[in-house]
Amino acid sequence: MRGFYIGRFQPYHNGHHRMVQEIASEVDELVLGIGSAGDSHTPRNPFTAGERIMMVTKAVSDLDVTTYAVPIEDLDRNSVWVSHVQSMSPAFDVAYSNNPLVIQLFTEAGVEVRQSPMFNREVLEGTEVRARMVEDRDWESLVPDEVAEVVYEIGGIERIQNITASDGSGDVAENHPDTA
Ligand SMILES: Nc1ncnc2c1ncn2[C@@H]1O[C@H](COP(=O)(O)OP(=O)(O)OP(=O)(O)O)[C@@H](O)[C@H]1O
Numbered sequence: 001m002r003g004f005y006i007g008r009f010q011p012y013h014n015g016h017h018r019m020v021q022e023i024a025s026e027v028d029e030l031v032l033g034i035g036s037a038g039d040s041h042t043p044r045n046p047f048t049a050g051e052r053i054m055m056v057t058k059a060v061s062d063l064d065v066t067t068y069a070v071p072i073e074d075l076d077r078n079s080v081w082v083s084h085v086q087s088m089s090p091a092f093d094v095a096y097s098n099n100p101l102v103i104q105l106f107t108e109a110g111v112e113v114r115q116s117p118m119f120n121r122e123v124l125e126g127t128e129v130r131a132r133m134v135e136d137r138d139w140e141s142l143v144p145d146e147v148a149e150v151v152y153e154i155g156g157i158e159r160i161q162n163i164t165a166s167d168g169s170g171d172v173a174e175n176h177p178d179t180a
């Protein structure tokens, strides 16, 4: 059986990895959809699709499941998004997500959806990881080692700090409109 799990993975963190480990016990093969693939260099989506493919491919390499990373660009039309996903991905039997819109769209299209518990969500959240990167606080402990290595290799910390401005209030402000 082949599963499909989509996320923006900005970056891929230990919550995603726990979910992938659970999924790996249920399927033989797993497609990792790299969502919002056209977005990069914004505070909410700092990393390119190619950089995120490196992160997930290296992080899952020791798992006992065949994985494929497939970039999926966003569409303006939610009603045809599942067809778009299916047109880009190897065929899959079940979709995994905790995102209400994603669950709704797959369910309406007749695709089985499975959810997982949220793991340590207080800190295992992309928003938290990115905030810590900007503020030079410990983010490495929230991501697989392989992901931290990719972030350093691509100069990711310098990038996210350069593209994110703070107004001094302590809140992370965004310089650019975010379409994701
Ligand atoms: N800690 C977690 N435990 C389980 N599932 C998670 C966790 N964090 C995210 N997910 C799920 O993984 C999928 C992809 O999430 P996504 O890439 O948007 O990460 P996120 O941490 O929610 O990021 P952001 O804060 O950037 O929106 C979604 O279905 C999301 O609900």
Ligand SMILES: NC(=O)c1ccc[n+]([C@@H]2O[C@H](COP(=O)(O)O)[C@@H](O)[C@H]2O)c1
Pocket: 006, 007, 008, 009, 034, 035, 036, 037, 073, 074, 075, 076, 077, 078, 081, 097, 098, 099, 101, 102, 105, 180
């Ligand atoms: N109409 C669309 O393009 C559409 C609809 C639903 C989800 N998505 C994408 O799927 C991904 C879902 O991942 P998250 O659970 O990380 O939000 C995101 O990249 C989101 O933009 C896109």
